[in-house]
Every structure is written in C-alpha cells, then in structure tokens.
Amino acid sequence: MERENGRQAILIDHVTKVYRVYGSPMERLKRWVGGSGWFTDFAALSDVCLRVERGEAVGIIGENGAGKSTLLKIVAGTTAPSIGAMEVNGSVAAILELGSAFHPEFTGRQNAILYGALMGFSRREMEERLDDILSFAELGEFIDRPLKTYSTGMAMRLGFAVATNVEPDVLVVDEALAVGDGYFQKKCVDKMLEIKERGTTVLFCSHSMYYVTSFCERAVWLKDGRIEQEGRVDQVVNEYEEFLVTREKRRMERAGGEAEAGAALAGGQQAAISAIRVFDDSGRPVEMYHPGINLLVEIEWRSADPEAHFHLGVSLDRGDGARVVGVSTQLDGETPDAGAGTHTARVRLENLPLARGTYSVSAYLFDESGLHVYDQAVLTDHLRPDREEWAPALLEVSHSWEV
Numbered sequence: 001m002e003r004e005n006g007r008q009a010i011l012i013d014h015v016t017k018v019y020r021v022y023g024s025p026m027e028r029l030k031r032w033v034g035g036s037g038w039f040t041d042f043a044a045l046s047d048v049c050l051r052v053e054r055g056e057a058v059g060i061i062g063e064n065g066a067g068k069s070t071l072l073k074i075v076a077g078t079t080a081p082s083i084g085a086m087e088v089n090g091s092v093a094a095i096l097e098l099g100s101a102f103h104p105e106f107t108g109r110q111n112a113i114l115y116g117a118l119m120g121f122s123r124r125e126m127e128e129r130l131d132d133i134l135s136f137a138e139l140g141e142f143i144d145r146p147l148k149t150y151s152t153g154m155a156m157r158l159g160f161a162v163a164t165n166v167e168p169d170v171l172v173v174d175e176a177l178a179v180g181d182g183y184f185q186k187k188c189v190d191k192m193l194e195i196k197e198r199g200t201t202v203l204f205c206s207h208s209m210y211y212v213t214s215f216c217e218r219a220v221w222l223k224d225g226r227i228e229q230e231g232r233v234d235q236v237v238n239e240y241e242e243f244l245v246t247r248e249k250r251r252m253e254r255a256g257g258e259a260e261a262g263a264a265l266a267g268g269q270q271a272a273i274s275a276i277r278v279f280d281d282s283g284r285p286v287e288m289y290h291p292g293i294n295l296l297v298e299i300e301w302r303s304a305d306p307e308a309h310f311h312l313g314v315s316l317d318r319g320d321g322a323r324v325v326g327v328s329t330q331l332d333g334e335t336p337d338a339g340a341g342t343h344t345a346r347v348r349l350e351n352l353p354l355a356r357g358t359y360s361v362s363a364y365l366f367d368e369s370g371l372h373v374y375d376q377a378v379l380t381d382h383l384r385p386d387r388e389e390w391a392p393a394l395l396e397v398s399h400s401w402e403v
Contacts, residue, residue: 008089009170009201010052010075015084017045017070017225044070045081046225054089054169057202059212059233061240062222068205069174071222072096075203076172090169090201091119095159104148108139108158111147115162129165136187137161157184164191170201182269182374189372209237214371241321270308271374274342275300276363278382288386291396295349299363301375302342309336310374312345313364318357319381324394325349330370355396359383 019042045067052058060068073079074086076094102111112133116126134143137157147155163171173192192215196202206212212219212233219236221229229236277298280286286295297314313328327347329336337343361382365374385391 008051009054009056010050010089010203011085011087012048012050012071012075013085013087015045015048015071015074015081015086016043017067017074017079018043018082043225045074047084048222048225048227050220050227050230052201052203054201055199056218057196057204057216059216059219059237060203060205060222061207061209061212061219061237062228063244066222067225068222069096070225072172072174072203072205075170088170091166092170092172093119093163093166093168094172094174095163096172096174102147102155102159105146107146108137108143108150109134111158112162116166119166119168121166133161133165136165136191138184153184160188160191164195167198168200170203171195172203174205175207182271182372186270186367186372189367189369193369193371209241210373211371213237244321269374270305271301271303271310271365273299273301273363273365273375273377276361276377276379278361278379287382287384289352289354289383290386291353291355292351293354295352296346297349297361297363298344298346299365300342300344301365303340306340307338308340309338309368310343311336311366311368311370312347313366314347314349315362315364316349316352316354316359316383317362317378318359318394324354324359325352328364328366328370330366336368353395353397354383354385355391356385356394358385 021040021042048067048071050071060071062068070079072094073096074081075088076092076096077088078094078096103114106114109130112130113123113126116129117123121129137143137160139154139157142150142154147158150158189211192202192204196215202215204212204215216233218231219233219240220227221236221240229239275298277300278286279296279298281294281296283296286293289295299312299314301310303310311328311330311334313326313330315323315327316325317323327349329345337345358381360378360380362376362378364376366372367374
C-alpha cells in the first residue's frame, strides 16, 4: 500500500487473519503433542487493505461475525495478522472487550496505572491523571476494590475513563457506547466529541448507524471478513441499511400510541417518550393518508433531570427501512427544550405527496448535541393509503404535460 507524505495514522496492507478451529479439546491436545488432531481454518479477515489519515474518524460497520472486532484487535495490537502487514503511527488506546486490558485481582486504581504503563506512561504521570479518570468513571469506593468484584458496566466505565484520558494519537472503540445507563452513555458521547475535536484519529465500531454517521466522516462495511464497501459515511451506511432491509426499533402499542402515563423511568434513564400521536388538519387521529395530506405529529416525553436539554426528531419509514421523511429540531436550528417533568412537542408535515405504501411513524428524543439518543419509539405500520387504486410510484407530485 502506497504512502502519501507520512500523514497516515493507520496502514493495513493485505491483512488476513486465520483462526484454527479444533473439533474438540482432545483434537487440540493431539495437535499440541505432535499428532494429527482434526481442525479447520476460519478466515476472520481476508485480504483487507485500509488507510486512515491522521485526525480522521472512520466507522467500521457490519453484521456480527463480519470481522469488525478482529480488525480492531489487530490495530490495537492485541492480536497479529496471519498474512499481511499493519502499521500504526503514534500511541494507541483501545476500548475492546470490557476490562480486557485489566487484571481481575488488581483494584481499579491499580489497573488504571497498569494500563498507563502499557502505553508508556510512568506511575507518576498516571497518578497525575488519576483525578480526571476517577471523576469520569464515578466508581466511588469501588475504585480500591478488585476488578473481579465489578459489574460489567463498572468495568466499562473504568476502561472508557482510562482510554480516553491518556490522550492517545489513535483511539480504537468497539461498541463502548452500547453499555451502561443513559446518563453514562451521554458522558461517553460528550467525551468522544471532545476527543474528535482534539484531532485524535478514531476507529469506531458500532451497530448504531446514528452514532457512526454522527461521529465519522468515512465508513468501512465489512462482510464475511472482506471490505464490501468503503467511502463517505452516509453513502456506505445507506447501502448497508438497504442490505439489512429492516432495523431494530422499540415498538409501542398502536392503540393511540400511548404508554402508561404513570410509568416510572427505568433505572438510570434520564428521559423517555411516553406517546406519539398523529392528527389531520381537523385535529382527528389519522391512520389513512391521501396525496397532499397535512399531518401533525405530536410527541410527549418525560424527563427526570431538570438540567437536561432535548431535541426531537420524527421520521416516516417504509416497511423495508427506506426513510421518506426525516426532520429534527436540531437540524432545523430550533432551541432545545429543557427541564424535568412532562413535555409535548408537535411538528407539522405539509403537503405530503405519498401515493403508495404503508409507513411507520418514529419519534426520537436527543440531547442538546443531537447525538445521544435518550429514547426512540415507533407506531408500526401506522399510515396506510385511503384509496384502493394502484399508483405507479410512491409519490404523487404536481405535474403538467406539453406535447
């Protein structure tokens, strides 16, 4: 792979990673003592070439088993390629399997210092950083207890706090934002934004396409261990979502789109959508549409945090995942709402030219940055056409002929 002016932070040159899979522990033992134990070779990565520029944020996407974690482990240096070469210019911090860089018998404090030593920091340098690390992790008295007493979420807090406070040149993140309560996820989002603005090179793996498109300029789609597509993040994500066809969403009851009004927020959750309602111009609930209809979508949500700020989003999605409408207060430059209690917002979608298809109405509750998703909800297959005749396209637009 050709270099250009030494600006590359990561160079991956025709990398293949093969794992040997034995039929049983006995077969492995036979092979170890010089026998002919039965095994098969599994290629987790096949002939992968990738170049990441300094300061670039690249998203790694793909289904489970596509090779994403293997690629990140190679970049982080925790495993080596079977074939090919990999080079990273600068220091690397990695958030891979939770607590993978830690010793279970050491305390959280000792593990933080150990992690720094692995990155080349002296004990004194790490002790100077400990206040920031411990403040971010918020582990309280557990910081001086063995890691084996930590929950998964606590180990994740410590790993994220250490990796993001040692100021690496390259940060490798594997699904770190998917664990923990809503409060800590928001802290992670804010920290990732700070790291990105600092110019750190980021290799970011997530199943959340929203996070990938928000953090990254470029994306790499891995499929069966090979690069299926690489390029501008929105283009690659769109192709990947078309491949997946459907995306997982939390489904609300269709009967009015109401959740129990008195339901308490789940543990650690700062805010939640309690209702989605769809009305026509006359204020009546609507489930049938015709071309040119005006819709009023109302979102009701509850917040437990008086300091939290909220942006809203609404989308209309076809059953195969194609999004035909997507709006948000953040993109439209609206001032975010704030405060604890019950909130209501409405958006008017005017002159919708829908002519065919059944659509779900989705609502999203974001933080003030428009990145962290507090909650999302959907009225599944809520909008259906009110006419039986066939339409030649999804949209019916005003037009005239001249022959």
